[in-house]
Amino acid sequence: MDNALFSRRRAERFAQLLDEANGGRRHHVRSRDDDRLAPLVTLGRHLGVNPPAAEVDPEFRTGLRAMLLATAAREGIGTPAAARPAEKAASSRGSLLPAVTARRARARGAILIGIAAGAVAVSGISAASENAVPGDALYGMKRGTERAQLALTSSEISRGQLFLDFARTRLAEAATLRSNPSGYSAVLDDMDADTRQGVRLLTGAAAQRSDPAALAAVDAFLTDQRRSLNALEGRGSRTDRARTSESLALLESVADRADAMRAAIACGQELTVTSDTLGPIPAICS
Structure with missing residues (x-):
């Protein structure tokens, strides 16, 4: 307007x-x-x-x-x-x-x-639009509502949790697109992007506060997301299965990063300034 x-x-x-x-x-x-x-x-x-x-x-x-x-x-x-x-x-x-x-x-x-x-x-x-999936008329409104939620959230932890919630939503959408290979892959791409964004914000908050509390949301997300992805891994075409395996590999990387971050905080290890798409890279605890 x-x-x-x-x-x-x-x-x-x-x-x-x-x-x-x-x-x-x-x-x-x-x-x-x-x-x-x-x-x-x-x-x-x-x-x-x-x-x-x-x-x-x-x-x-x-x-x-x-x-x-x-x-x-x-x-x-x-x-x-x-x-x-x-x-x-x-x-x-x-x-x-x-x-x-x-x-x-x-x-x-x-x-x-x-x-x-x-x-x-x-x-x-x-x-x-809450139940809309890619291809539906209201799907754009659904994604727009998600962007509005992010814009209204100021806390890094809350934003990280929102991104992980969106990743869960993308996975639920992907489960309805098994007969559409390109659509399935595109939704998992969005899901992985939301996963990285959420984990980066939460690990960053944990590093900044030297407090592993923010990682609890990552642990809960991994439990649910692994279970749902494993249910999809053996279904669909070869391309679909390969794409699902990529997302499962990302979850394993997230689990490793959360464990390393928690260990570094527990032993008082100084965190390095290096980071990647999953957030700060903690130094090995001596």
């Missing part, structure tokens, strides 16, 4: 179109933005008549409400006229200014309603 869409002029016109769509007074004017705003007006009406049936996460609902209330308080939406001395003083400048101010307030309110409706709609689509 164009960020310039919600400029003041467009926002005011958007509010007028919403009023008209909901049976309000018609404004016998046309704007060059009407064609761009029409789909949003249609979406707003559709969401009002047929709200998304997907269950919204309570935490998302609470966070969205807090954001909207904060924005409303900052913009002065819903504040009684007596509590806005600046607007009261401005009313002496003529009858046109209060009308413009009210229209702008309605525009801000319309934008907030649009944001809320859009957020709920997106959350519903995101929930529906």
Whole structure:
């Protein structure tokens, strides 16, 4: 969506179109933005008549409400006229200014309603995409939701755990693509990339803190992932089996790195500055 869409002029016109769509007074004017705003007006009406049936996460609902209330308080939406001395003083400048101010307030309110409706709609689509696999229409939304989760996570440990969760998800997707060799290999490529990213972040956190606690998530991941991959190893074509073996070899490398990191931390060994795709390379414990 164009960020310039919600400029003041467009926002005011958007509010007028919403009023008209909901049976309000018609404004016998046309704007060059009407064609761009029409789909949003249609979406707003559709969401009002047929709200998304997907269950919204309570935490998302609470966070969205807090954001909207904060924005409303900052913009002065819903504040009684007596509590806005600046607007009261401005009313002496003529009858046109209060009308413009009210229209702008309605525009801000319309934008907030649009944001809320859009957020709920997106959350519903995101929930529906959870079971999507490569080739499905909603698979892009599923991957986009994962990127959003990463963007909202600041802790290195939490990000590492998320990457490992995504690797588990990729493996579950791969199990449904055994009849598609190129698709199977591509999903395992993504799975291995997520594995490396997650392990690199977690081993890096363990090295930085000289604390092996972060490696517990790696151990749990290895247990589940090995079991699931072993179940796929003997199935599929020769190419599929060879590709599965590559991912199992990566897991063995991850296990070796976690053990070496844990041993180095336990004996107080100074970790080297060298690293690779799995994170810091610990020195051998003397």
